[in-house]
Amino acid sequence: MIVALAFYVFAAILLLSACMVITARNPVHSVLFLILAFINAAALFVLAGAEFLAMVLVIVYVGAVAVLFLFVVMMLDVDFAALREGFQRYAPLGLLIGFILMVEIGAVAVGWTVTPAAHLASQVPMPADMSNTAALGDLIYTRYMFAFELVALLLLVAMIGAIVLTHSGERRSRRQDISAQHQRPIDETLTMVKLGIGKGARQMTQSAPASQETIR
Amino acid sequence: MEAGFFSSDLGILVITLLRALALLVPLLIGVAYLTYAERKVLAAMQLRKGPNVVGPFGLWQPFADAIKMLFKETVIPDGASRLLFLFAPMITFGLAIIAWAVIPVNNHWAIANINVGLLYLFAISSLGVYGVIIAGWASNSKFAFLGAMRSAAQMVSYEVSIGLVILSVLVCVGSLNLNDIVVAQRHIWFAIPLLPMFVIFFISGLAETNRAPFDLPEGESEIVAGFFVEYSAMSFALFFLGEYANMILMSGMTTIFFLGGWLSPIPLAPFTWVPGPIWFLLKVMLCLFVFLWVRATLPRFRYDQLMQLGWKVFLPLSLCWLVITASALEIFGWLPHA
Numbered sequence: 001m002i003v004a005l006a007f008y009v010f011a012a013i014l015l016l017s018a019c020m021v022i023t024a025r026n027p028v029h030s031v032l033f034l035i036l037a038f039i040n041a042a043a044l045f046v047l048a049g050a051e052f053l054a055m056v057l058v059i060v061y062v063g064a065v066a067v068l069f070l071f072v073v074m075m076l077d078v079d080f081a082a083l084r085e086g087f088q089r090y091a092p093l094g095l096l097i098g099f100i101l102m103v104e105i106g107a108v109a110v111g112w113t114v115t116p117a118a119h120l121a122s123q124v125p126m127p128a129d130m131s132n133t134a135a136l137g138d139l140i141y142t143r144y145m146f147a148f149e150l151v152a153l154l155l156l157v158a159m160i161g162a163i164v165l166t167h168s169g170e171r172r173s174r175r176q177d178i179s180a181q182h183q184r185p186i187d188e189t190l191t192m193v194k195l196g197i198g199k200g201a202r203q204m205t206q207s208a209p210a211s212q213e214t215i216r
Numbered sequence: 217m218e219a220g221f222f223s224s225d226l227g228i229l230v231i232t233l234l235r236a237l238a239l240l241v242p243l244l245i246g247v248a249y250l251t252y253a254e255r256k257v258l259a260a261m262q263l264r265k266g267p268n269v270v271g272p273f274g275l276w277q278p279f280a281d282a283i284k285m286l287f288k289e290t291v292i293p294d295g296a297s298r299l300l301f302l303f304a305p306m307i308t309f310g311l312a313i314i315a316w317a318v319i320p321v322n323n324h325w326a327i328a329n330i331n332v333g334l335l336y337l338f339a340i341s342s343l344g345v346y347g348v349i350i351a352g353w354a355s356n357s358k359f360a361f362l363g364a365m366r367s368a369a370q371m372v373s374y375e376v377s378i379g380l381v382i383l384s385v386l387v388c389v390g391s392l393n394l395n396d397i398v399v400a401q402r403h404i405w406f407a408i409p410l411l412p413m414f415v416i417f418f419i420s421g422l423a424e425t426n427r428a429p430f431d432l433p434e435g436e437s438e439i440v441a442g443f444f445v446e447y448s449a450m451s452f453a454l455f456f457l458g459e460y461a462n463m464i465l466m467s468g469m470t471t472i473f474f475l476g477g478w479l480s481p482i483p484l485a486p487f488t489w490v491p492g493p494i495w496f497l498l499k500v501m502l503c504l505f506v507f508l509w510v511r512a513t514l515p516r517f518r519y520d521q522l523m524q525l526g527w528k529v530f531l532p533l534s535l536c537w538l539v540i541t542a543s544a545l546e547i548f549g550w551l552p553h554a
Contacts, residue, residue, distance in 0.1 A: 002225050028353060032300075035346070055335035063342025064372065067349070071368055074353050074361075131331045133392055176520060 007047050014040035027073045031066065038062045052133040235327050239316055243464070248278035250460045254508050261512040288449035293356060296446065300354035305447065305454035308347030312461035315340040319468050320395050322478045322492035333394035337469060338382060341424060344462065345371040348426075348433060348443050351455070355446040363442025366519065367426060367433030373526040374423040380534035381417045384410060384541045385473050390552025398477030400552070407474040413537055414474045416530050418506070421466040423526070425459065428511035432519055467503035468496075475499045 017040065020033040038061045045054035130138070140148050252267065252274070259266030267274035292298055318333040320326040330336060345368055352364020386392065388410070389400040407414045423430040434442040444455045471477055476499075478492030517525070545551045 002229070032350070051330065051332045052335070055332050055339050058339040059335065059342055063339060063345075063375070067345055067368060067372055070346075070349060071365070074349070075365075133332060176524070178524075 003047060007044070010040045010043040010047070014044065027076070028070065031070045031073050034069075035062055035066050038066065050132060052136055232327065236317070239321075239327060240313065243313070243316060243461070246464055247457050247460045248282070250464065250504060251281070251456075252278050253504070254460075254511075257505065257508040258512050261509070282453065285450055285453040290449040290451055291446075293446045295356040297354040297356070300350050301446075302451060304347050304351035304354060305444075305451045305458065307350065308344065308458035309454045309461060311340055311344050311347065312458050312465055315465050316468075318394055319465075319472065320398060320477065321496045323399070324395060325478075325493070326395065329393070329395055332392045334382060334386065334392045334397065337394075338379060341378070341465075341469075342375055344424070347455075347458065351447070352443040355443075357446050359441075359445050360443050363433045363445075367443060370426070370430065370432060370522060370526075371424055373523060374420045374530075377416060377526060377530035377534050378420045378424060380531070380538055381413045381420070382473065384413050384534070384538045387538070387542050387545060388552070394472055394477075398472055398479065401476040402479055402483070405474060405476040405479075407476075410474065410537075410541065413534065414470075416534055417473065418470060418503075420526075420530065421470060422507070422510060423522070425462045425466050427459075427463065427507060429514040429517050430522060431516060432522060463504060463507050464500065467500045467507070470503050471496060471499040475503075 014037055017033040017036040021030050021037065024030045024033060038057060042054040042057045042062075045051070045057060255277070256266040256274075258264075267277040270276040270280045290302075292301055315337055317327045318330055318336050320329065326333075348367045348371070349364045352360045352362075352367075355361070385397065385406055388406060389397045391397065391400075422428075426433050432442075434444075444452060447455060478496045480487035480490060480495055
């Protein structure tokens with residue numbers, strides 16, 4: 001009973017927050033509703049017994065992707081008046097595209113037939129003696145190793161692409177080079193000066209370099 | 217009749233609530249007295265007396281502070297997003313509390329002994345950044361926003377190294393269950409074979425909880441008080457308590473991953489007589505003392521130094537050590553479930 005109740009609560013919040021993502025006026029609120037939707041989806045995963053997927057959803061999407069998303073959206077200086085300017089003009093086109101997409105999805109969904117034996121052939125049965133985390137690991141690192149490494153490679157390429165796009169080559173900012181600082185000898189940085197009466201350090205070093213002592 | 221009630225849905229709910237209460241009350245008292253301990257320890261290290269007026273040795277000071285905070289006015293700045301502004305401190309404090317659901321203080325003494333406890337902790341600690349970002353944005357203030365941006369970058373960066381450190385613990389245990397992680401340390405605590413990882417985890421924990429020397433999101437000398445400049449009264453107090461609750465949580469995680477949880481340091485008679493929760497408490501207190509000690513000792517990092525440490529030192533080091541750990545386990549045949 002509690003499980004069913006929990007399911008309906010999470011599912012309702014999930015759908016509601018998904019609607020709010022596209023209807024909220026403020027983009028920051030949209031992102032926050034998206035995060036709420038992610039968390040509820042994770043809760044549904046837990047109810048379905050897929051606790052590993054639930055945690056990974058929270059860690060990857062909520063903990064990392066959405067943070068950067070929120071970060072970018074907050075820093076954007078969006079002019080909402082300018083955004084709504086062409087709304088009347090482009091609304092028919094948008095509605096047309098939306099309608100076509102809906103019809104297509106409907107056509108696919110209606111024409112979809114699944115042979116009853118399909119799930120037996122495609123799925124790997126859940127081993128009884130393992131938690132689903134171990135079972136997933138067992139599968140990903142053996143049967144789907146190639147696909148897994150391909151995905152990793154794809155992410156690596158995307159990362160390198162992002163670095164290349166933003167790296168300008170020349171060093172414009174002043175950075176600290178710690179090893180260079182450590183390798184600097186003392187006599188480059190420090191001079192000991194014996195001050196005469198009534199004279200400043202600068203006068204002493206200029207007029208009488210002989211009295212200047214360097215420390216080693 | 218009784219047994220029937222306690223195994224019904226409602227009975228399980230009641231028992232879980234009672235357990236949560238049994239954990240929460242000591243935890244909240246611990247948070248209150250950690251603020252007192254911090255002031256006393258800092259005072260002792262700076263040759264001062266610290267709070268000593270309210271009650272014997274100033275012991276009622278936390279309660280006096282709490283009452284003061286409760287009776288102050290909550291000021292909501294002009295142009296702030298009201299709901300989010302009030303919601304942000306609740307997120308920070310709430311997250312620090314709900315993570316305790318999976319922490320075992322003794323063998324099988326956790327509110328929820330789940331299979332993916334370690335991932336749950338990691339997920340909760342990765343959500344911690346939201347309280348700060350939302351607070352910074354909702355305040356509608358430049359200083360608060362600067363603090364929020366800093367902390368978002370800082371917490372995301374140090375999470376990467378925390379994740380890799382946790383992975384190397386995971387490789388040694390072969391289970392994501394926190395109870396199994398502690399039991400796996402009955403011969404040797406992971407702090408000894410994984411010493412570099414232990415140090416990295418602790419330092420990353422300092423950065424993750426925004427504590428000195430990584431308290432740049434606050435940075436009172438440059439950005440006034442960072443993300444919570446605009447906060448007052450109880451919403452400020454929630455941020456303040458959230459920081460301390462997070463410190464206790466980080467210490468608890470350090471204890472479970474590296475210091476053998478509730479296990480006694482030497483498995484011999486006089487030590488094993490002491491019950492497990494006491495050992496757990498002592499180890500957590502040791503970690504907390506180091507948190508305070510570090511704050512009294514070290515000056516604040518500069519922002520570029522912080523990023524450099526996270527990405528150029530900790531990330532390669534922890535990645536490297538993960539490979540070394542895995543190779544060593546494979547070569548010597550110590551892999552769990554091999």
